[in-house]
Amino acid sequence: MSFQTWTKRIFQQIKGDNPFDGDCLPSRVPLFALGRPTSPIPLPWNYKEPIKIFEAFYSGTKNETGWGKHNRYLYAGGIPPVLVTRDPGIIKAIQADTGDKPGQFDRDTSPTAGIARATGEDSLLYANGSIWRRQKSLVAKPFSRSNLFQPQKFHGFEQTFRKTVKERLDVMRSLQVSTGEGKTRVALDSEIKVVMLEMLVNNFFGASVSYEELRDRYVPALVYMIDHMVRDTVAPRAQALARKFSGSEKTLQNHQVAFEDLTNIALAGRAQELGLWKEFKSDASDDALRSNIRVFLAGAMEATTSFATWAISHLSRNPEWQEKVYEEVKEMDIYDPDDFTGAPNLNQVLEETLRLTPALCFFPRRATVDTWVETSDHRRMMIPKDTHIRLDVWHSNRCEEFWGEDVTGYRADVFAPERWDVMKEKGLNAKEMLHFGFGHGPRFCPGRSLGLLEVGLVVGAIVKLFKFEAVHDHTGPSAGVSTKPADGVLVDLELRTDKN
Secondary structure, eight states: OOHHHHHHHHHHHHHTOOOOEESSOOEEOOSSOTTOSSOSSOOTTTTTOHHHHHHHHHTTOTTOOGGGGTEEEEOOTTOOOEEEEOOHHHHHHHHHTBSSSTTOBEEOOGGGHHHHHHHOTTSTTTOOHHHHHHHHHHHHHHHOHHHHTSHHHHHHHHHHHHHHHHHHHHHHHHHHHHHTOSOEEEEHHHHHHHHHHHIIIIIISOOOOOHHHIIIIIHHHHHHHHHHHHHHHHOHHHHHHHHHHHTTHHHHHHHHHHHHHHHHHHHHTTTTTOGGGGGOOOOOOHHHHHHHHHHHHHHHHHHHHHHHHHHHHHHHTOHHHHHHHHHHHTTOOOOOHHHHHTOHHHHHHHHHHHHHSOSSSOEEEEOSSOEEEEOTTOOEEEEOTTOEEEEOHHHHHTOHHHHSHHHHSSOTTSOOTTHHHHHHHTTOOTTTSOOOBTBOGGGSOTTHHHHHHHHHHHHHHHHHHEEEEESSSOOOEEESSSEEETTOSEEEEEEOGGGO
16 A cells, blocks of 8 residues: 555544445444444454444444435545445445456455465455456366256255255264153264265265264364464464463364365365266366365365254244144155255245344445445445455344335244245345345355255254254354354254154
8 A cells, every 4th residue: 555545544534534335335433432332443352243343433423304314334554445334225235246347346354364364365355356256166176056956966965955954964863862851962063064064075075984084083173274264364463472382283284184184085085086076177286275175174064064954043932833843854864956946945945044043244345446336226435445344234124114014914033934934925035135145246155056965954854853952042143154043952852753
C-alpha cells in the first residue's frame, strides 16, 4: 500500500466519509462501543467466536433505516474498509461475480492464511486467478453430480458408504444391547467424525485404514491441525511463542506427521485407480495435488461432520420430524438419487439444517478494483478496491426480514422444515431463496453432491436404527473453521424395538 493511498484513507476515516456509493449504502460501525457482544475485530481472546464478532457489526442498528442495518462497514487505521453483509441480494451478487476475470472479486485469503501455511497455497480453497481455475477444472469431473450419480458408479459408492455406516452403527447398537439399559447417553460428534473420515479415506480414495487407526490417530491429528490453522491465522507469532514456552511444539509436529501420512495414504490409490481416482484424468504430479488433498481431508471431514451433527441435533429436539424421516427411511435399503427424491421429509430436514446452521458461517471476498454490484431487485453498491468482504450467511439466514413468518410462515431463528412447503405453495423457488449452504456462483463447493450423499446416508441410517433425544433443551454453535453444536450432540440413544 502506497503512502498516498494510506493518507487518503486516513483523511476519509477522520472526516467520516463513506467510501462506498450506491442506493443501498452500508452504515459505519464504530471501532469502540459499549454493549456489544465482543469486538468487531478478531483477536486472540475472541477468534473462536466468529458469530459474535459478526453480531458486533449489527449492534446499534435498531434506529438504522434502509439497507444500512444489513450492510455494515468498519473503516479505521488507514487500512482498507471491511464490509460485513447479511443482505442476501448483495451476498448473491458478490458470489456470482467472483472469479479469475479482470475486475471480478477474489476470495479474500486473509482468513485462511493459517490454512495455507499448513496445507499449501496452491489449493482450490486458497488460490485465486489462473491457479484456482486450473484446480477447479481438475476436480470438476470426479466431484460432478453427473459422475457420482451415474447408476453403475453411484451404486458402487453407495454400497461402500452404506457398509461403512452400518458397521459403525452396528458396533454402537451392540454396545447398547450389552449394557442392558434402555437408553445410552453419548456425544455423537466424535463418532460421526470417524465415520465421515472413514468414508473419505477408504471409500472415496480407495484406501484401507482401520477404524481404530482413524479414530485414535488421524481424527485427533486433523482436529488438532484445524484448530492450529485458525490460531495461526489470527496470531501466528503469539501462537509460535506459546508453543515454544509450553513445550507443545512436539505435539504439533506429531500431528503434522500424521496429517502427511494420511495425505500419502490418500494419494497412494492414484496409481491403481482406486476409488474415484479412476475418474481423475490429469498429468499433474502427486506433489502438485498435495495441497488439495490436505484441504479435502480436513475440510470435507469438518464440513460433512458439521452438516450431519447439526441435522441430528435438530432432530433430537424435534421428535415429530424424527418420526417423519423414520417413516421414509425404515424400508429404504438403497440410498440413490431416486430414493432421495422420494424422501421429501429427509430432504427438507437437510435443507433447513443448511439454512439455519450452515457449516461455514461466512464467505470471504476481496474487491480487486472499484466494483459496482447490482442485486436482482436492481439495487446497486460500489465497493472500493481492496475492501475486505465478509458475506455473513449465518445472520442472513436468521434474519426475520428475509426468512421470517411474513415470508416463510415460520420464525427465521427456529428449525422448521415445514417452511419449505409454505415457500413452495407461494411459488418461491431455490433461485429466489438461496441459503448459500454450499456457496453460490463460480466458487460454490465442488463437493456438494458427495456431501449430500454422505450426510443423507449417515442421518438416514441413525434415524433408522435409533430414537434419540437431546439431553439439553438448547445448544448454541461452536464455531472455528466450521460450525458445530456446542454440546457435541449429547443425546440419549434408544434402539428402535422393531430393529431388535
